[in-house]
Structures are given as C-alpha cells and as structure tokens.
Amino acid sequence: MLTIERDLRRFRQIVRGRIRDNLRKYVTHGEMIGRKGRDLVSIPVPQLDVPHFRFGDNGAGGVGQGDGEEGQPIGKGGNPQQGHGPAGSDPGSGHLLEVELSLDELAEILGEELELPRIEPRGEAAIVQQKAKYNSIRQTGPESLRHFKRTYLRALRRQISTGVYEPDDPRVVPIKADKQYRSWNTIEHPQVNAAVIYMMDVSGSMTDEQKEIVRTEAFWLDTWLASQYQGIETRYIIHDAVAKEVDEHTFYHTRESGGTRISSAYKVAAQLIEQQLPPSEWNLYCFQFSDGDNWGEDNEEAFRILGDKLLPSVNLFCYGQVESPYGSGEFLGHLQNHFGEEHDSLILSEIADKEAIYDSIKHFLGKGR
Amino acid sequence: MNLHTALDRQLVNLESTGQAGLATALDGPRRLTCELADLNALAVSLHRLELATTELATADAARLERIGQSLAARLTYLMEPIRPIEIDAVACTVQLRSNPPQRDDDGRTYYELLVRRGGSISLTRFRKQNQNVRQQVTATITREVLLRLVADLESALD
Numbered sequence: 247m248l249t250i251e252r253d254l255r256r257f258r259q260i261v262r263g264r265i266r267d268n269l270r271k272y273v274t275h276g277e278m279i280g281r282k283g284r285d286l287v288s289i290p291v292p293q294l295d296v297p298h299f300r301f302g303d304n305g306a307g308g309v310g311q312g313d314g315e316e317g318q319p320i321g322k323g324g325n326p327q328q329g330h331g332p333a334g335s336d337p338g339s340g341h342l343l344e345v346e347l348s349l350d351e352l353a354e355i356l357g358e359e360l361e362l363p364r365i366e367p368r369g370e371a372a373i374v375q376q377k378a379k380y381n382s383i384r385q386t387g388p389e390s391l392r393h394f395k396r397t398y399l400r401a402l403r404r405q406i407s408t409g410v411y412e413p414d415d416p417r418v419v420p421i422k423a424d425k426q427y428r429s430w431n432t433i434e435h436p437q438v439n440a441a442v443i444y445m446m447d448v449s450g451s452m453t454d455e456q457k458e459i460v461r462t463e464a465f466w467l468d469t470w471l472a473s474q475y476q477g478i479e480t481r482y483i484i485h486d487a488v489a490k491e492v493d494e495h496t497f498y499h500t501r502e503s504g505g506t507r508i509s510s511a512y513k514v515a516a517q518l519i520e521q522q523l524p525p526s527e528w529n530l531y532c533f534q535f536s537d538g539d540n541w542g543e544d545n546e547e548a549f550r551i552l553g554d555k556l557l558p559s560v561n562l563f564c565y566g567q568v569e570s571p572y573g574s575g576e577f578l579g580h581l582q583n584h585f586g587e588e589h590d591s592l593i594l595s596e597i598a599d600k601e602a603i604y605d606s607i608k609h610f611l612g613k614g615r
Numbered sequence: 616m617n618l619h620t621a622l623d624r625q626l627v628n629l630e631s632t633g634q635a636g637l638a639t640a641l642d643g644p645r646r647l648t649c650e651l652a653d654l655n656a657l658a659v660s661l662h663r664l665e666l667a668t669t670e671l672a673t674a675d676a677a678r679l680e681r682i683g684q685s686l687a688a689r690l691t692y693l694m695e696p697i698r699p700i701e702i703d704a705v706a707c708t709v710q711l712r713s714n715p716p717q718r719d720d721d722g723r724t725y726y727e728l729l730v731r732r733g734g735s736i737s738l739t740r741f742r743k744q745n746q747n748v749r750q751q752v753t754a755t756i757t758r759e760v761l762l763r764l765v766a767d768l769e770s771a772l773d
Binding site: 449450451486487488503504505506507541543571572573574575576579 | 710
C-alpha cells in the first residue's frame, strides 16, 4: 500500500513537471478549457512515458543445453523468421495520456511558473458567512444523526450502574434516555471575498478569433483568482455602442454589429459596483477586452468614468487590447497618455495573438494586488 | 454637371500644373473633396476622398445602413471586398472596411469608408505594419477607378 502511494506521488510529480514544462503551450492553445469540470480539469499529456510490460525471452536458449563447444558465444534460441509485408512509412499516432488535475493544483503550477506573487487582499474581511458546524451533542434529534458510540457507552454505563449488565451475556440495549444525537452550532466565519467583472467589446470588428483569446485568458485569470480567495463572484458585461450585463455563455457567444463605445461598459460596471458590489466589502477586479477601435468622441467620457468611479474602487483594472484583423486600435495609447503612471491599479496589455496570452496574464497578475 | 465629370476636369487642370493637391467639385447640395498626394496621366495617389452633403442632415441609422449596403454592393473593383463592419445607431454612423483586409508579410492594409449623418461619405486607407501602430496611408488607384468611385458614391446617395 505504501509503495503504491509512493509511486502515485512520484507519478503526480512527473505529471506536474510535464505540465509545468508545457504550460505556455497549454495557456496558448486553451485546450483544457473544454475539459473543465466543477473542480477538475483534464489535461492531455502526450510526452509522458507510461511504464509498460515487455516480453522477455521466455526461457528460450540459455546455458547448459545442446551440443555447443567450450568458448562458443551463446545466442538467442530459435530461428529468425521472415515477416510479411514492408515496414510502415507513416508515423504512429502516439498516445495521449489524460491526467486530471484540480484547479487549485493548476493555479499553483501557474503561479510557480509565472512567478506570480500571492495576492494580498485589500481591507478587512467585512463579509461574514454563517456555517453550521457539527460540534455538539443533544438528547434529541433525527435518527440519522444518532451518535452510536456515545449512545452505546451511555447505555452500557446505565446497565452497569443499575446491575442489569451481565458480563457472560454482554448485550447492551439502549433505551430512549440513552440516545445521543449529533448537533450543530452556527458559527460566523469572516470571509475575504472577491468579485471579477469581465467586460468585452462585441462590436462588428471583434471576430471569433479575438473572443477565443479573451476566453482563454479569462480561464487562467479565473483559475488564479479563485485560488487566492475563498469566494469569487464573476460578472460579465458585453458592449458595442450600448452595454449590458449577461451570463457567461452569452458573454462568449454574442456578436453585434454596432459601433464601439467603451464608456457604455464602464457605466454598467460602475453601476454594478455601486449597487451590488461595494468596494468596502469586496476585492474588485475588472478585466476589459477590446480591439481598441473606440469611436473617437467617446474616449473622454470613458476616461471620466474610469478615473472617477472605477479606478478608485478596484484592486486592479486590467485592459487587454486584442488585435483584430485591422490591427490594434488607439484606445490603449490614449489610456496611456491620459492616465500615465499615476494609477498603479491600471494595467494595460497588448495581446497580438494567442502566443501573447501567457505574457499578458503575467503582466496582469504580476503585481499581487 | 455631376461630380465625377467635374472632378475629371479638375484632374486634367491639376495634371497640367504638375502639382497635386486639393481637387473639389460641387453639384447642388453635394460637395466633393479629393486630397491628392500625387497624380499623373494614369493614376492618382489619394489621401482622402469625401462627399459632403446636406441630404444626410437628418438621416436615421436605417437609411445610413441602406447606403452602406449599396456601397458594399457597388464597390467591387477596389481589389478588396468592402463590407459594413459597425453600425452605430447612437452616433448615426456606418463604418465599412475591406473584409478581409489585404495581408502581406509586413502587415495589413485596408480601406475604410464612413457614412455619417450630417452628413458625409468619406474614404481613407490604413496600413497596420507588424509591431507598429496603425497609420493612414495613401491609396493608389487609376483615374478611371477614382471617377467610377465618385459616381458610385453619388449613386448610393440617390
């Protein structure tokens, strides 16, 4: 048993090493997103050498048999036979070994590989979560919660003290007064919570390729943040010229033909924070993705909302400019010019293609905020 | 005199002076402005082409969208298909671009047409070189194509 556990531990170390070695590939291709379960992801590890049995000589040939002379080399027994048909010319398809990894393990590998600092939550743990903890005993309760050991001991004690117990016939029969039941106490557990607001431009110039980049990057951002906080609330906002809050599926699968007004998304995000996610209770993270082709006259309004309402409320505001078939727009440059270095919670990243996702994640999460 | 005929005469005049520059033409409420970087007997190098008109002063998004679709159907000779990309109902503007843009080893180049309420139809060309920011560049087209383009802008408004 111990050997198996040791082997399993060693196997998991090898798997983690392989995943770490190929993390950039996994991040870039996003192939594990579709394999995400509730708490586990299934990862194909093609390069892993799986131990396997090999056929031996099975006793053929050997020493001390036959008519050999002294000093004659010993060869394999049997006569080699001619095979049928030529050797194959195509490479083998290879075997993909799928290993399951918890999201926490995946986040740990991501953190180690990208050298991400652990996040220091802002402010106090203001949210109190109530939990039922089964840590007491009562005389009444449902039979499903009966504490058998305590009930038995109590019955035994009673039988011994009343002289009913017979060591030669050690039957212990609990009566109603002996029965003990597990019970719970409600405890208040202070919890540091985080909320993530994703905003995406779904205007006509954003293609499916750009959305796939956003989806891949969001998966890794989610994985890391979820490993850093006990509870994560995720909200999604899409916009073209107007913005609205949507569910996750709509977020990734909507395409509109409207113009691009980034201020509309900022407005909805600011309302969401004001009405549902007060910064005093939540560590807030905003991730916005666009191709940067904002309609020129909208920039000032966007900067006003960002500077006055969003940046003072959030731990991080990350803007990822995803390059569209028409190149990257000017919004990132305008943001840089407008806000400069004065807000260290504002992080900007240009994502030219899938290969750039890895560095972008590192850039976004590298501050440990 | 319609705009493309007037522009043709302007081009002849500019060519005789040997200097490129601004070519303009008027036809009722329509004013054509053609900013030329260079021209010769065969072709022009164009910074920007704009047809401004009060006919679009109160146009709604649906009308602008129809004009955009009409332009997309007509402009089939620019070597790149032109398609409506974004229709902004708030600002009443329709954006058309080459779809797909022209790609080469060094980057991408595309036309952009904006149909705005107010109003105007404008055409510019952009280039996005790899690792560089997007820049407006000149569009080189034959004089024949330029005149046909102007005629199609007029037709899309009718």
